[in-house]
Amino acid sequence: MSARAQGSKKRTRIQVQNEQRIMDAALEVFSTYGYRGSTVDQIAQRAGLSKPNLLYYYAKKQDIYVAVLEHTLSDWLQPLTKLDPEGEPAEQLWNYIECKLELSRSAPKASRLFANEMLHGAHNIEPYLRGELKSLVEEKCGVIQVWIDAGKLKPIAPVHLLFMIWATTQHYADFDAQIKALCQDKREECFGKASTTLKTIFLDGLLP
Amino acid sequence: MSARAQGSKKRTRIQVQNEQRIMDAALEVFSTYGYRGSTVDQIAQRAGLSKPNLLYYYAKKQDIYVAVLEHTLSDWLQPLTKLDPEGEPAEQLWNYIECKLELSRSAPKASRLFANEMLHGAHNIEPYLRGELKSLVEEKCGVIQVWIDAGKLKPIAPVHLLFMIWATTQHYADFDAQIKALCQDKREECFGKASTTLKTIFLDGLLP
Amino acid sequence: MSARAQGSKKRTRIQVQNEQRIMDAALEVFSTYGYRGSTVDQIAQRAGLSKPNLLYYYAKKQDIYVAVLEHTLSDWLQPLTKLDPEGEPAEQLWNYIECKLELSRSAPKASRLFANEMLHGAHNIEPYLRGELKSLVEEKCGVIQVWIDAGKLKPIAPVHLLFMIWATTQHYADFDAQIKALCQDKREECFGKASTTLKTIFLDGLLP
Amino acid sequence: MSARAQGSKKRTRIQVQNEQRIMDAALEVFSTYGYRGSTVDQIAQRAGLSKPNLLYYYAKKQDIYVAVLEHTLSDWLQPLTKLDPEGEPAEQLWNYIECKLELSRSAPKASRLFANEMLHGAHNIEPYLRGELKSLVEEKCGVIQVWIDAGKLKPIAPVHLLFMIWATTQHYADFDAQIKALCQDKREECFGKASTTLKTIFLDGLLP
DNA sequence: AATGAATGAGTGTTCATTCAT
DNA sequence: CATGAATGAACACTCATTCAT
Numbered sequence: 107m108s109a110r111a112q113g114s115k116k117r118t119r120i121q122v123q124n125e126q127r128i129m130d131a132a133l134e135v136f137s138t139y140g141y142r143g144s145t146v147d148q149i150a151q152r153a154g155l156s157k158p159n160l161l162y163y164y165a166k167k168q169d170i171y172v173a174v175l176e177h178t179l180s181d182w183l184q185p186l187t188k189l190d191p192e193g194e195p196a197e198q199l200w201n202y203i204e205c206k207l208e209l210s211r212s213a214p215k216a217s218r219l220f221a222n223e224m225l226h227g228a229h230n231i232e233p234y235l236r237g238e239l240k241s242l243v244e245e246k247c248g249v250i251q252v253w254i255d256a257g258k259l260k261p262i263a264p265v266h267l268l269f270m271i272w273a274t275t276q277h278y279a280d281f282d283a284q285i286k287a288l289c290q291d292k293r294e295e296c297f298g299k300a301s302t303t304l305k306t307i308f309l310d311g312l313l314p
Numbered sequence: 315m316s317a318r319a320q321g322s323k324k325r326t327r328i329q330v331q332n333e334q335r336i337m338d339a340a341l342e343v344f345s346t347y348g349y350r351g352s353t354v355d356q357i358a359q360r361a362g363l364s365k366p367n368l369l370y371y372y373a374k375k376q377d378i379y380v381a382v383l384e385h386t387l388s389d390w391l392q393p394l395t396k397l398d399p400e401g402e403p404a405e406q407l408w409n410y411i412e413c414k415l416e417l418s419r420s421a422p423k424a425s426r427l428f429a430n431e432m433l434h435g436a437h438n439i440e441p442y443l444r445g446e447l448k449s450l451v452e453e454k455c456g457v458i459q460v461w462i463d464a465g466k467l468k469p470i471a472p473v474h475l476l477f478m479i480w481a482t483t484q485h486y487a488d489f490d491a492q493i494k495a496l497c498q499d500k501r502e503e504c505f506g507k508a509s510t511t512l513k514t515i516f517l518d519g520l521l522p
Numbered sequence: 523m524s525a526r527a528q529g530s531k532k533r534t535r536i537q538v539q540n541e542q543r544i545m546d547a548a549l550e551v552f553s554t555y556g557y558r559g560s561t562v563d564q565i566a567q568r569a570g571l572s573k574p575n576l577l578y579y580y581a582k583k584q585d586i587y588v589a590v591l592e593h594t595l596s597d598w599l600q601p602l603t604k605l606d607p608e609g610e611p612a613e614q615l616w617n618y619i620e621c622k623l624e625l626s627r628s629a630p631k632a633s634r635l636f637a638n639e640m641l642h643g644a645h646n647i648e649p650y651l652r653g654e655l656k657s658l659v660e661e662k663c664g665v666i667q668v669w670i671d672a673g674k675l676k677p678i679a680p681v682h683l684l685f686m687i688w689a690t691t692q693h694y695a696d697f698d699a700q701i702k703a704l705c706q707d708k709r710e711e712c713f714g715k716a717s718t719t720l721k722t723i724f725l726d727g728l729l730p
Numbered sequence: 731m732s733a734r735a736q737g738s739k740k741r742t743r744i745q746v747q748n749e750q751r752i753m754d755a756a757l758e759v760f761s762t763y764g765y766r767g768s769t770v771d772q773i774a775q776r777a778g779l780s781k782p783n784l785l786y787y788y789a790k791k792q793d794i795y796v797a798v799l800e801h802t803l804s805d806w807l808q809p810l811t812k813l814d815p816e817g818e819p820a821e822q823l824w825n826y827i828e829c830k831l832e833l834s835r836s837a838p839k840a841s842r843l844f845a846n847e848m849l850h851g852a853h854n855i856e857p858y859l860r861g862e863l864k865s866l867v868e869e870k871c872g873v874i875q876v877w878i879d880a881g882k883l884k885p886i887a888p889v890h891l892l893f894m895i896w897a898t899t900q901h902y903a904d905f906d907a908q909i910k911a912l913c914q915d916k917r918e919e920c921f922g923k924a925s926t927t928l929k930t931i932f933l934d935g936l937l938p
Numbered sequence: 939a940a941t942g943a944a945t946g947a948g949t950g951t952t953c954a955t956t957c958a959t
Numbered sequence: 960c961a962t963g964a965a966t967g968a969a970c971a972c973t974c975a976t977t978c979a980t
Contacts, residue, residue: 118960120960121960124960138434138435139350139434140348140350140351140430140433140434141351142347142348142350142351143348143349143350143351143434145952145953145954146953146954146955147952147953147954155961156961156962156963157954157955157962158955158956158957158961158962158963158964159960159961159962161954161955161956162960162961165955166954166955167953167954167955195520196520196521199520218433221429221433221488221489222348222430222433224488224489224490224491224492225348225426225429225430225433225488226346226347226348226351227346227491228491228492228495232491232495235491235492235495235496236495239495239496240495240496243496257522258522259520259521259522260514260515260518260519260520260521260522261514262510262511262514262515262520263507263508263510263511265496265497266507266508266511266512267511267515267520269482269485269486269489269493269508270482270485270511270512270515272485272489273481273482273484273485273489274477274478274481274482276481277477277478277480277481278477280429280432280433281429281432281477281480281481282432283432283435283436283440283443284432284436284443285477287436287440287443287444287447287448288443288447288448288451288473289473299471299474300471300474300477302470302471303470303471303474303475303478304474304478306468306469306470306519307468307470307475307478307515307516307519308515308519308520309519309520309521310468310519310521311468311514311515311516311517311518311519311520312403312404312407312467312468312470312475312516312517312519313404313467313468313517313518314465314466314467314468326942326943328942328943329942329943332943353969353970353971354970354971354972355969355970355971363944364944364945364946365945365971365972366944366945366946366972366973366974367943367944367945369971369972369973370942370943370944370945373972374971374972375970375971375972534963534964536963536964537963537964540964554850554851555766555850556764556765556766556767556846556849556850557764557767558763558764558766558767559764559765559766559767559850561948561949561950562949562950562951563948563949563950571965572965572966572967573950573951573966574951574952574953574965574966574967575964575965575966577950577951577952578963578964578965578966581951582950582951583949583950583951611936612936612937615936634849637845637849637904637905638764638846638849640904640905640906640907640908641764641842641845641846641849641904642762642763642764642767643762643907644907644908644911648907648911651907651908651911651912652911655911655912656911656912659912673938674938675936675937675938676930676931676934676935676936676937676938677930678926678927678930678931678936679923679924679926679927681912681913682923682924682927682928683927683931683936685898685901685902685905685909685924686898686901686927686928686931688901688905689897689898689900689901689905690893690894690897690898692897693893693894693896693897694893696845696848696849697845697848697893697896697897698848699848699851699852699856699859700848700852700859701893703852703856703859703860703863703864704859704863704864704867704889705889715887715890716887716890716893718886718887719886719887719890719891719894720890720894722884722885722886722935723884723886723891723894723931723932723935724931724935724936725935725936725937726884726935726937727884727930727931727932727933727934727935727936728819728820728823728883728884728886728891728932728933728935729820729883729884729933729934730881730882730883730884742939744939745939748939769973769974769975770974770975770976771973771974771975779940780940780941780942781941781975781976782940782941782942782943782976782977782978783939783940783941785975785976785977786939786940789976790975790976791974791975791976
């Protein structure tokens with residue numbers, strides 16, 4: 107019986123450890139080379155396992171891929187949950203933006219894994235997109251709409267505001283190659299300038 | 315001798331026609347499946363050529379890829395060149411943003427091709443990034459800085475403004491799958507709301 | 523991980539057996555059709571393995587080729603090592619010649635494999651030629667020179683004597699097709715006459 | 731109608747010139763890479779012709795190969811014809827040996843082409859081997875036998891003497907790579923020592 | 939006499955996956 | 960749990976040869 111087939115049964119220490127190793131290796135490899143560009147061998151090697159042993163934990167390449175996607179997605183989602191309807195909109199939104207930018211800085215691989223999946227049609231996470239994510243987004247868009255209705259924010263389409271936030275923050279992870287080519291600043295300094303520019307534009311706009 | 319090896323010599327009608335077909339097919343296929351996920355067979359089939367015939371025009375898979383990248387890159391660059399230092403900043407920037415958004419709507423495949431290349435390290439277009447693109451970006455950042463110094467724009471880091479514009483507009487092409495999942499609006503309506511939201515935030519900011 | 527990549531680790535019974543099978547098949551095929559004329563499929567079939575299974579043991583066609591070359595080279599070298607400085611020159615040399623001729627008779631494929639590699643520039647065994655072989659040749663040329671200086675041999679260039687011995691004995695393996703066409707004798711008889719002719723000429727020369 | 735199909739009809743100047751170019755290119759390429767290792771493209775390029783144009787002269791790769799083999803074979807044969815029954819055996823044989831050694835020096839490619847064909851079974855020149863060559867060899871062996879019967883040569887098997895001469899002289903062309911590796915002498919010096927060693931051994935033998 | 943265009947049949951190599959132990 | 964061994968299906972790329980002009 108394969109490890110996966112055991113469902114929710116308790117796992118040995120080795121099982122837990124190896125699964126973590128596999129997830130780490132898979133994130134590393136998939137985010138760098140994409141799904142088709144990655145090989146099971148690569149992941150096995152990076153995880154310090156033999157290929158058949160790796161396939162003992164996850165029977166198919168796609169299973170590994172889906173598992174690592176799901177792992178990272180929950181982290182990806184979390185910051186949005188903290189958007190507090192009771193708080194001040196400017197502070198709440200800026201907190202969220204800052205948090206997302208920090209994630210792009212500290213976990214760019216997860217961002218790239220996610221972006222890659224999107225680019226190719228997101229077939230492996232459609233249920234998640236149309237389920238968990240959609241619910242949360244609708245809830246938080248409601249919050250933003252409340253703020254707008256209360257005159258605390260300019261009247262914009264809430265979901266497109268979220269798209270803007272995601273796009274601008276994840277850009278620093280996903281388009282890292284371009285940024286490195288165009289920005290001579292060191293990484294820290296670059297993220298610093300990004301932060302202040304984002305803050306100015308999102309909150310105050312370009313015009314004086 | 316392969317068709318490519320002839321260098322700058324004049325091309326036959328058939329050559330021109332087939333090369334165009336190949337570029338179209340390659341954009342379609344590479345943008346959908348990525349480099350590794352695409353097969354020469356697929357491209358040949360879509361171009362209506364036999365595989366060896368395709369390789370008669372471009373000797374290697376990577377040659378096709380680089381060719382289609384270069385083809386699309388020139389289109390991608392052009393809108394920025396039209397940013398006019400003599401014009402009004404608000405109008406000029408908004409024109410640019412609108413133009414980029416329109417490109418994401420009308421040519422999403424090109425955007426995805428480009429995004430994919432970025433995600434994987436941009437090894438095939440580094441020379442372009444550090445050459446042509448960098449020069450143009452530096453020039454236009456100079457223009458923006460002049461506007462800032464003249465008090466016509468808030469003091470932000472020009473290159474990060476460009477990053478924001480690119481990120482937010484290309485997002486509608488690159489993350490199409492996510493947008494479709496989260497936005498029940500029809501395509502036109504969605505781009506309409508995107509446009510007004512972008513305009514509000516970039517020019518005026520969120521705060522009232 | 524491929525079998526070869528394990529380096530010097532101990533090998534399974536199956537590994538040893540299959541590697542031997544591959545070496546036999548490769549000698550057969552490469553010596554008959556040359557490197558480029560041989561296909562991995564041919565070798566696999568002759569070894570009773572599937573093509574990918576063959577490539578599990580030797581990752582590349584050239585690896586098989588180099589391996590079989592190295593295998594046969596050590597056998598090829600050995601007779602020369604037995605040239606004894608203490609012995610009588612005539613006897614020692616004649617033993618060597620006879621031994622080499624016998625090798626051409628019993629292992630013509632090895633001879634042809636080696637000749638083929640030579641004809642094409644010996645790029646795969648240069649290190650061997652300039653290393654192991656050269657050392658041995660220099661040592662044995664020293665021995666021959668001592669015999670010459672002692673007046674026990676006519677004054678000839680020792681290394682060219684070796685070339686002559688190699689050329690004349692290996693000729694019976696390498697130019698087998700020609701010999702068959704020109705010599706109606708049966709194989710045994712032909713080698714018999716070859717032996718006496720070589721003996722006469724090498725030791726006594728043509729002139730009475 | 732192809733050029734070849736015209737048989738013995740007179741050829742235009744261009745035809746003659748191109749055929750010569752092709753023969754030169756084919757000798758160069760085939761002798762270096764072997765039959766299977768050579769491509770029609772390579773030969774065409776070296777001959778300064780387009781591939782289809784080359785195939786206008788020789789319809790198939792094998793036709794080119796056979797043609798160049800036949801071309802070189804006649805040159806290869808010729809020295810033996812000059813062995814004069816009326817002359818002194820020692821002088822006649824030495825002339826022949828010297829002549830063959832000189833050919834190995836000046837036309838090593840032809841030698842290698844021939845050797846390669848031999849190694850692979852000589853299927854393309856069997857008719858020649860069993861016809862023209864065999865007749866000539868039998869005739870000249872008769873001459874040598876006469877010399878032996880007259881007591882002017884040691885009693886050896888004449889055809890094996892020829893084999894020895896061929897083997898030892900052609901060795902300097904065919905095993906060039908090995909000779910270069912083992913012999914630090916410059917080319918001229920090496921052939922000089924070869925010549926004197928051959929002379930000593932063939933005529934007088936090793937023993938004093 | 940010459941060439942651009944096209945292709946079928948390979949050919950080495952990769953890789954996800956399976957099997958036996 | 961783990962691994963050595965094996966394989967079918969694909970895939971990029973090659974090459975002799977043909978066709979149309």
